[in-house]
Each structure stands twice: as structure tokens, then as C-alpha cells.
Amino acid sequence: MTASSAHHKERISLLRVLGPAHIWALGVGIVLVGEYMGWNFAVGKGGALAAIIACWFAGLLYTCVAMIDSEVTSTVAAAGGQYAQAKHIIGPLMAFNVGLFLVFAYTMLEAANAITLGHLVQRVGAMAGFENTSDKPFIVLTIMFLAWLNYRGVYTTLTFSLVITVIAFSAICVLFFAVQPWTDTYIKHDQLLTGLPYGWLGVLAALHFGMWFYLGIEGTTQAAEEVRSPARALPLGTMTGIISLLIAATMTWYICSGLMPWEFLGQSVTPLFDAARLTNSTLLMVLLFIGTIFSALASANCCINDASRAWFSMGRDRYLPQVFGAVHPKYRTPYRAIVFLVPVALVFAYFAPLDQVITFSILSGLLEYTFMAFNVILFRRKWPLGSIRRGYVHPFHPLPAIMLLVLCAATYFAVFLGYGTQLIAMMVFYIVASLWFALHRYKFVPRGEQFAMPWPKPVGY
Amino acid sequence: MSLFGILTLCGAVGLLAGWAVRDHRGRLDRRRRLLDDCAKLFDTHTLTHGGDGFPRVHGMRDGRNLHVQLFSDGMTIRRLPQLWMQITELDALQIGGNGFAVLVRPSGYEFFSLTDGFHHIIEVPGSFPSECIVRGESEGSEKVFARLIAPLSATLADPRVKEIAVTRNGLRIIRQVDEGRAGDYLLLRQAAFERSDVPSAVFMDVLERLRALRPVFNGRDADM
Numbered sequence: 001m002t003a004s005s006a007h008h009k010e011r012i013s014l015l016r017v018l019g020p021a022h023i024w025a026l027g028v029g030i031v032l033v034g035e036y037m038g039w040n041f042a043v044g045k046g047g048a049l050a051a052i053i054a055c056w057f058a059g060l061l062y063t064c065v066a067m068i069d070s071e072v073t074s075t076v077a078a079a080g081g082q083y084a085q086a087k088h089i090i091g092p093l094m095a096f097n098v099g100l101f102l103v104f105a106y107t108m109l110e111a112a113n114a115i116t117l118g119h120l121v122q123r124v125g126a127m128a129g130f131e132n133t134s135d136k137p138f139i140v141l142t143i144m145f146l147a148w149l150n151y152r153g154v155y156t157t158l159t160f161s162l163v164i165t166v167i168a169f170s171a172i173c174v175l176f177f178a179v180q181p182w183t184d185t186y187i188k189h190d191q192l193l194t195g196l197p198y199g200w201l202g203v204l205a206a207l208h209f210g211m212w213f214y215l216g217i218e219g220t221t222q223a224a225e226e227v228r229s230p231a232r233a234l235p236l237g238t239m240t241g242i243i244s245l246l247i248a249a250t251m252t253w254y255i256c257s258g259l260m261p262w263e264f265l266g267q268s269v270t271p272l273f274d275a276a277r278l279t280n281s282t283l284l285m286v287l288l289f290i291g292t293i294f295s296a297l298a299s300a301n302c303c304i305n306d307a308s309r310a311w312f313s314m315g316r317d318r319y320l321p322q323v324f325g326a327v328h329p330k331y332r333t334p335y336r337a338i339v340f341l342v343p344v345a346l347v348f349a350y351f352a353p354l355d356q357v358i359t360f361s362i363l364s365g366l367l368e369y370t371f372m373a374f375n376v377i378l379f380r381r382k383w384p385l386g387s388i389r390r391g392y393v394h395p396f397h398p399l400p401a402i403m404l405l406v407l408c409a410a411t412y413f414a415v416f417l418g419y420g421t422q423l424i425a426m427m428v429f430y431i432v433a434s435l436w437f438a439l440h441r442y443k444f445v446p447r448g449e450q451f452a453m454p455w456p457k458p459v460g461y
Numbered sequence: 462m463s464l465f466g467i468l469t470l471c472g473a474v475g476l477l478a479g480w481a482v483r484d485h486r487g488r489l490d491r492r493r494r495l496l497d498d499c500a501k502l503f504d505t506h507t508l509t510h511g512g513d514g515f516p517r518v519h520g521m522r523d524g525r526n527l528h529v530q531l532f533s534d535g536m537t538i539r540r541l542p543q544l545w546m547q548i549t550e551l552d553a554l555q556i557g558g559n560g561f562a563v564l565v566r567p568s569g570y571e572f573f574s575l576t577d578g579f580h581h582i583i584e585v586p587g588s589f590p591s592e593c594i595v596r597g598e599s600e601g602s603e604k605v606f607a608r609l610i611a612p613l614s615a616t617l618a619d620p621r622v623k624e625i626a627v628t629r630n631g632l633r634i635i636r637q638v639d640e641g642r643a644g645d646y647l648l649l650r651q652a653a654f655e656r657s658d659v660p661s662a663v664f665m666d667v668l669e670r671l672r673a674l675r676p677v678f679n680g681r682d683a684d685m
Contacts, residue, residue, distance in 0.1 A: 073539075080568045081539040087569075102538070128467050153513055153535075153652075154485060286470065298649055305650040309538050313570055316577075327572040330512020332532055448582060452567040454591045 031245055032168050033299035034213045035252045036272050036292045037116045038358045042209035044266020045418060046202020048193055048257035053203050054210030055253065057407065059246045062214045064404035065369055066238040067394040068376045069218050074391025075379075076453065082368055082375075083310060088453050089379050092319065092445050094371065096437045097430060099314040101368040106307035107341055108361035109215070111349035113300035114142040115357060118349075119269040120292055139349045142300065147342045150304045153331040168298070171291030175276055176251050178284055179259065186279060187258030194262065201417070207407075208362060208414040213249040215365050217241055269354055304338065304345075311337035318444045319437065359419045363426050366411055373404040382458030489514045491657055495531055499664040503527070522668075526551040531638070531659070535652045537570040542641030542652035545573065545623060546659060548667045549633045554678055559601035560628035563613060565620075566592045573635065575626040588614040598628075608677050616670045625674075632671050638663060 042051035069082075076085045083102060086095040118135030125133030179186040196202055217238065256271050259278045268274050276288035312334035315324030328335040348357050377398055385393060394400060415423045496516040500506050506520025515531040528549040535542035561583060564576040571577065579596035583603055588610065589595075597603060605627065606613075616622055616634070626633040638659050645653035 080537060080570070083538065084568060128464075153533075282466065286466070289470075290473075302648075302650050305535075306538055309536055309570075312536065313538070316572070317569055325572075327536070328512075332511075332513050332534070334536065446580070449580070450569075452569070452592070452594055454585070454593075 031214060031217050031241075033113060033295040034215060034245075035172060035248055036168075036295050037270055037354070038112065038212040039209060039249065039252070040256065040265050040268055040271040041355050041358065042206040042212070042266075043257070043262050045198075045205040045209065045414075047195065047197045048253070048262045048265065050196055050198070050203040050206040051210065051257075052250065052253050054206035054208075055213055055249050056246070057207055057410075058210035058214060059242060061211070061369070061404060061407040061411070062217055062242050063239065064400040064407070065218050065372060066242060067400045068372050068404065070238065070392050071390060071394040072372075072376060072379055075388065080313070082372065083313065085375060086371065087317075087450055088455075089375055089382065092317075092442065092447070092450060093434060093438060095317075095450075096314070096319045096441075097434060098368060098371055099310050099319060100430065100433060101364045101371070102310040103307045103314075103341070105215075105361050105364035105368065106303040106310070107345050108348060108357050108364065110143070110146075110300045110303035110307065111345045111352070112354060112357045112361060113296040113303065114139045114345070114349040115354045116269060117142050117293060117296045117300075119354075120273060120289065120296075123270070123273070124289060136350060140346060142297070143342060143345050143349060146297070146301050146304050147338055149301065150308065151328070151331065151333055151335050151338050153328075153333045167287075168291040168295040171287045172248065172252060172272065174287060175272065175279075175284060176255055178281065179255055179275075179279060181254060181258070187254070189258045192258060192261055197262070204410060205414050205417045207411050208418065209358070211362050211365065211411065212358065214242060214245055215362065217245065304341070307341055308334045308337040311341060317450070318446065319441060356419065356422055359415065359422050360426060363415060363423065366408055366415070367430070369404060370408045373401045373408065376401050382460070383455060384459060387459070388455050488653075492516075495656065495659050496529060498658050498661045499529060502661055502664065525668075527668075529664070532573065533641075533652050533654075534571075534573065535641070535646075535650070536572060537568050540568070541643060541646055542654075543623075543637055544639040544641075544652075544654050544656070545635050546638045546663070546667070547573065547633065547635045548664070548671065549631060550671050551631045554627070554629055554631065556605050556627070556629055556678075557601070558598045558629070559605045560626070561595060561597035561602040561606045562624060562626040562628075563589070563593060563595050563617065564624045565590050565617065565622065567594050571624070574624055575628070575633070576624065586610050586614070589617055590620070593617070609674060612673045612677065615673065622670075627674070632674055634667050634670055636663075636667055 039051070039055070042054050045051075046054070072085050072089075073081075076088050080087075081102070083095055083099050086098040115135075118137075118139035121138045122133050122135040181187055184190070198205070252272065256265055256275045259275045260268075264274075265271060270292055273285070273288045273292050276284040311320070311324055312327075313325075314320045315322055315326070315337065318325075324334075324337050324340065326336050327333065348360070352360075376394075380397060412423070492514040493510055493516060496508070496518050500508050500516075500518050500520075503518065503520035503522050506518050509517045509519075511517060511530075511532070513533060515533065517531075518527075518529040520527060528547075528551060530547045530549075531544060532547070533542055533544055560579070562574065562576040562579055564571060564574050567574075567576070576594060576596045579598050579602075581597040581599055581602055583595040583597050583606055585593050585595055595606060597606065609627065613625060616625060619636075621637040622634060623637060624633070624635040639654040639656045641651075642653045642655065645651035
């Protein structure tokens with residue numbers, strides 16, 4: 001190969017960008033675990049109908065998130081996500097908080113995945129005759145094993161990743177067709193759909209877990225280092241991802257709410273696996289077992305990766321002690337951040353029930369979305385349209401931001417209805433952490449070095 | 462579930478695990494050969510491998526003492542993993558503590574960057590890429606930097622160049638050689654690169670860019 005043809009080939013490979021269809025497919029893959037566990041706690045809050053209404057309202061919330069995030073991401077360097085946005089648009093205290101939101105949302109989700117996996121192994125063990133199987137060792141093993149993989153930076157190729165995702169996704173589709181939703185052989189909605197047992201307050205309460213269907217979808221857009229994702233791909237890809245999740249969520253709801261009473265469904269740890277059990281098909285049970293295990297493992301692995309990197313970046317920015325900003329000399333991983341977060345995940349996975357762990361994860365996500373609403377309002381005020389180049393401008397501003405704030409407020413109220421103590425505990429934690437940062441840690445932050453965007457001075461400064 | 466069912470399941474999981482291990486070993490093997498072509502261009506060299514399997518070459522070419530290193534960077538949230546090639550020309554420059562570094566598209570996660578250790582902020586010239594920072598060791602760095610603006614601008618015109626550093630120990634360029642596949646990263650946070658080798662043309666290109674910075678120092682080191 002000549003030098004020029006080698007150069008030409010290289011240039012082509014570097015021009016790869018994510019298309020909307022690519023983002024759509026991957027978005028569904030990432031949030032798949034939300035179909036396998038967690039969403040059904042919404043059923044327990046207000047009945048099956050309340051859960052599906054909450055799911056659609058949560059879809060509206062995420063539509064606002066996608067619109068807002070697309071504009072800011074296409075302007076602020078997308079690398080770093082909301083953490084980088086907070087640093088550039090609001091300031092270090094907000095960035096510190098957003099960093100914590102990210103770490104806790106991911107770490108709690110990791111704990112939730114480990115609990116689900118442990119519970120499933122325990123259930124299958126009991127079905128196989130091992131009545132005394134405990135879920136705890138499997139919870140600990142899952143977290144330790146995945147943390148070790150992340151510490152060592154062990155990788156496999158997409159062939160393996162694809163097998164996992166394809167099995168997990170097709171398991172839901174196979175189950176959907178196996179229960180013949182067009183007949184009443186398995187699906188008994190006429191007997192099981194009992195209206196709204198707690199009225200419209202139940203719908204509001206269900207909004208809390210309705211978010212679980214989509215939590216993390218905003219993370220699907222990635223920045224290439226040298227070639228930015230085109231402005232079109234960000235909103236379109238995320239929006240189509242949300243629509244497809246809405247369809248998948250409705251399918252999951254339709255199967256589960258037609259197979260089991262809402263009182264049982266609302267407490268199940270593994271709703272899709274339980275739905276498969278009710279069909280009495282061993283093949284379906286095995287398929288959904290594998291789907292649940294794989295989706296939980298894949299999700300937990302991504303969570304360890306993302307939480308440790310968020311913790312690492314806070315160490316590098318000196319928002320946290322600098323020891324966390326270290327990279328392993330051999331494996332090039334943020335090993336101290338990984339190790340530090342292991343006991344945090346273990347404590348929650350070992351001692352807290354699944355619904356509470358999920359609540360902590362949702363709350364951190366919710367705080368992040370609330371930040372995004374304020375963030376875009378400030379962004380438009382400080383750098384109005386025309387003052388800097390924007391890859392995408394979201395329409396109807398400030399309507400999406402206001403709608404997002406209203407939906408977030410409703411969801412906070414929903415959390416308060418069922419998990420008031422957890423809500424207050426989490427708020428107290430973030431307030432204490434913010435005080436620690438403002439009164440103690442801030443003096444270590446190199447202030448002039450935080451802002452790296454070539455923007456003009458903001459309006460009013 | 463029957464015992465047969467459990468055994469079948471364990472067998473399937475074992476097969477998948479075996480496949481994953483083989484896959485991982487295959488990838489490590491491909492990684493280790495990434496700089497084989499470049500190593501042939503050295504007059505004398507030593508080839509070693511890091512703990513992550515990526516190669517390092519240290520050697521001499523045309524009287525130049527060069528250190529080449531590849532490393533994967535998967536530290537930044539919401540950015541695809543990057544494969545960087547770092548080429549350092551070790552040759553003492555008489556500039557004292559007036560070194561500087563230019564970093565393109567900084568995100569704060571650049572664990573490999575020398576810019577992070579320099580705290581004197583230098584104004585970015587208009588001929589540089591828009592998202593860029595320049596930091597020096599001291600105020601005197603500005604003078605050294607000013608003399609290099611033209612060759613630096615030419616090098617930075619290539620969007621794959623990530624960092625250029627000039628210090629008393631020598632010159633360094635960090636350049637992207639590959640970007641991780643989106644699917645692998647998004648689904649399981651895997652850093653999967655398609656390259657089976659770094660073309661010697663890429664290596665030579667960086668060497669030429671380093672050479673372009675040299676004339677500025679020739680015969681004028683004492684002025685610094």
C-alpha cells in the first residue's frame with residue numbers, strides 16, 4: 001500500500017459518525033434492563049393502568065430532556081456530558097453536584113442490577129431444588145467480578161456484546177408473540193385490569209417508577225473526538241430511541257399486566273421472568289432468565305465504568321481529593337475510583353431493598369434533569385442565539401424547560417408520597433456535600449483553568 | 462428446572478465465557494503487533510509492551526532519540542474511546558523552565574497531557590483551532606511559544622493532533638490513530654479499535670512535524 005492510499009484509508013475510517021438509526025438501536029440496547037426490572041414498582045403504586053399512564057408521562061419528560069440536551073450538547077463539548085456543561089455554564093458548585101448525581105445514579109443502578117441478578121439466581125436455585133440458596137453471595141460476586149474486570153480493563157469484542165444484547169432484546173419479543181396477545185389464551189386483561197385502585201393520586205405516585213423505563217437514554221449520544229456527531233443525529237436519534245422504548249415498554253406492560261394481578265406484579269423483582277413462568281414454558285423461562293441475567297450484567301458493567309470515570313474526573317478537577325484522579329500505570333483505568341465505589345455499591349446492594357435502591361438512582365437522575373432545565377435557561381440568557389455557534393437549536397424555548405421543571409416537580413412529589421424518608425435523606429446528603437465543597441474543598445479548585453470553551457464573555461458579566 | 466436443564470445452562474454459559482476469553486486473547490495479540498511496521502523504520506530499537514498490551518518502541522533513527530507509545534483512552538464520559546500515539550523526541554533544548562504545551566479540545570480528563578502540569582495561561586492565536594488551550598511553565602514560555610506559532614499552526618491544522626509539548630527535555634506530539642467502535646462502547650463500554658497496525662506513513666508524518674519544529678531552536682537555544 002502506498003503512503004497516500006494508507007492516508008486515504010485512514011481519513012475514511014476517521015469520518016465515521018453515528019447516524020440516527022445507529023443511536024436509536026444502541027439507545028434501546030442500553031436501557032433494556034429497565035424492561036426487565038424496576039418499572040413494575042409503578043404498578044404497585046397505582047395499579048396497572050396508572051403504570052402505563054406514568055410511563056407515557058415519563059416519555060414526555062424525556063422528550064424535553066432530549067430536546068434540551070441536544071442543543072447544549074451540540075454546543076458545549078459533548079465529551080464529559082452534563083458534568084462538563086455544568087462547569088461551563090453554571091460553575092464549580094453545580095458541577096460538583098452534577099458529578100455526584102452521575103456517580104450515585106450509576107452506582108445505585110449497579111446495586112439494583114446486582115440485587116436482581118442475585119434474586120434471580122436464588123429463584124432459579126429454589127426451582128431446581130436448592131431451597132436454601134442465598135442471593136447475597138451472588139450479589140457480592142457480581143459487583144466484585146465486574147469491578148475486577150473494570151480495574152483490569154478487560155475487553156471483549158462486539159461479537160460477544162451483540163450476542164448478549166440480541167438475546168436480551170429478542171427474549172422480550174419472543175415472549176410477546178408466545179403469549180399470543182391477539183387471543184385471550186394467556187392474556188386476561190378483562191379480569192386483571194381493575195381500573196385505578198388509588199385513583200389519580202396513584203397515577204401521580206406511579207410517575208416515580210415510570211422514569212425507570214428510560215433512565216439513561218440521554219447518555220446514548222457520544223462525541224467522536226475529531227468528528228462531532230452531526231446536529232441532526234443528536235435530537236433525531238434520541239427522540240426515535242424514546243419512541244421505540246415507549247413501544248417496548250408498552251409491550252412489556254401489556255404482557256405482564258395481562259398475566260398477573262397488579263398486587264403481585266407491583267412487587268416482583270423480575271417481572272418478565274415471572275411472566276415467562278406463568279406460561280409454563282421451560283424454553284421461555286430459560287430465555288427470559290438469560291435475558292435478565294445478561295441485561296443486568298451489561299448494565300452493571302456500564303454503570304461501574306461511568307460512575308468511576310465521573311469520580312475520577314472530579315478528582316482530576318480537585319473537586320475531590322486528587323488521589324481519585326489517578327490512572328493505573330499498567331491498565332490505564334481509574335483504579336482508585338473503581339475500588340472506592342465498590343463498598344458503596346456493596347452496602348446498598350447487600351442491605352437495602354430493590355425498590356429503595358432504585359429510588360436512590362431515580363432521585364439522582366431526577367436532580368440531574370432538574371439541573372438541565374435551569375441549565376438551558378441560563379445558557380440562553382448568558383449566550384443568546386447568535387452570540388455563539390450552535391449545532392442545534394431546540395424549538396419553543398422556554399416551553400420544554402418549563403414543562404421539564406413541572407414534570408420533575410410532580411415526580412419529586414410522587415417520590416415524597418412513597419419514599420419521603422429517602423427523599424429527605426438524599427437531599428440532606430447533597431446539601432451537606434455542597435457545604436463541604438463550598439466551605440472546604442473549593443479552595444483547592446484551580447478556578448481559572450476550569451473554563452475551556454472559546455466563547456465570548458456571557459451577557460451581564 | 463431439571464438437572465439436565467441446569468447442566469445445559471451451565472454448559473452454554475461456559476461456552477460463552479470460553480468464547481469471550483479466546484476473543485480477548487486474540488485482541489491482545491493484535492494489540493501487541495500494532496507498532497511492528499513502525500519499529501522496522503528504526504536503526505536500532507527496543508520493543509516492549511505495557512500492562513494493557515499496547516506496544517512501546519524506544520530507539521534511534523537518523524541520529525534522533527525517539528520514544529513511541531500507544532495507549533487507549535476511555536476515560537471521558539460520553540466520548541468514544543481513543544487510541545493515541547505519543548511520539549517523544551528526547552533531545553535537550555536550552556529553554557530552561559520556559560516550556561509549554563498546546564492541548565486541543567480539552568475536557569479535563571487528559572491523564573496523559575503535559576498541559577495539566579503547566580499553569581501559566583497563554584493566549585491562543587487566531588490561527589489555532591478554536592477549542593484549544595496553551596499553557597506554559599512560566600511567563601518566559603510566551604517568548605518561546607511566540608517563535609513557534611507558524612509551525613505549530615501548520616501541525617494543528619490536522620484535527621487528529623491532540624497535544625504538542627515543548628520542554629527542556631525535548632518535543633512531543635500526541636496524535637489520534639484510531640477511535641473505538643461506537644457499538645462496542647455504547648453497549649458494554651468496550652474499547653474496540655479496528656486497526657491491526659499503525660501505518661508507517663502515520664509515524665513518518667509525525668516525525669516530519671517534529672522536524673518542522675526543530676529549526677527554530679537550531680543555533681538560538683542560548684537566546685532562550
